[in-house]
Amino acid sequence: MASGAVKEKYMPAKSKAQQRAAGAALSAKRGETPKSKIKGASKEMAESMTEKQLEEFASGTTKGKPEHVD
Numbered sequence: 001m002a003s004g005a006v007k008e009k010y011m012p013a014k015s016k017a018q019q020r021a022a023g024a025a026l027s028a029k030r031g032e033t034p035k036s037k038i039k040g041a042s043k044e045m046a047e048s049m050t051e052k053q054l055e056e057f058a059s060g061t062t063k064g065k066p067e068h069v070d
Helices: 016-029 040-048 051-058
Strands: none
Touching: 016 040, 016 051, 040 051
């Protein structure tokens, strides 16, 4: 077995709300939005995910996705 960094692949967002939260976190991560302006899930995402992970999570179409996931 080869040693090396394990790549974590985040699943795409399952709802429109998740995509919006990831987009807000990505904006804060890039410095486009002050980190003090984000809260809740967006703030947690910005702190715990890399920019690349946020891009993957926020990308994709919202068509056919529910507004929220239970």
